[in-house]
Amino acid sequence: MKTGIAFKALADPTRREILRLLDGGEKTAGQLAAHFPIAAASMSHHFSLLKQADLVTTRRDGQQIVYSLNTTVFQDVVRLLLDIAPRAARSADEEAKP
């Protein structure tokens, strides 16, 4: 699994925000880009990283590329984070859904 890449992907605030937006439902590259004061090309670079990490999937819809959150892999990452420090995580876990 591409764990390392996933953590790196999460290290950037823009990419975290992209994932946040995608959790609300799939969006086109353009729709996503509109949320940031960054050149489209730079956004594309972020998309590429997220894809490498398998955190998002894409499909083409005509002229547009539609991005979706890969929930499966996102879940894997959460689990891996919990694995790093199961003890510490335990109580966060408890509190997460009371």
Added chain:
Amino acid sequence: MKTGIAFKALADPTRREILRLLDGGEKTAGQLAAHFPIAAASMSHHFSLLKQADLVTTRRDGQQIVYSLNTTVFQDVVRLLLDIAPRAARSADEEAKP
């Protein structure tokens, strides 16, 4: 909160492993360093980052510096990750403790 820094701290495999070791209990800088094929000074740099992110705390015990996992902040990070994609996280969460 220093969220961004925490995610950056997690982006490096060496640092993730340090946290993993610390989840087993506090350890001195030397004990931690012994687990890696990296110069002590380089390890010190990693420690410094983890401290900046508040993921570890330190105390001096004679000649040694003892590192501990800051479970509180680690939990915060887990929560923040869950916040990025609550929908996606939900099922990971479910499965985490059956």
Added chain:
DNA sequence: GTAATAATTAGACAATTGGCTAAATATCTT
């Protein structure tokens, strides 16, 4: 098939990163 729109790729740039060695600091032992 030509022009317009959406997105990506290519190449350049400064800034950051992770590693190193050497030097500095802090503590303990004698």
Added chain:
DNA sequence: AAGATATTTAGCCAATTGTCTAATTATTAC
């Protein structure tokens, strides 16, 4: 106070990162 041990700080370097503009590819509309 001098030497040994543990750790950190200071510089240095190559590799990676995040951004940009310009050029390219893919699709749609005329």
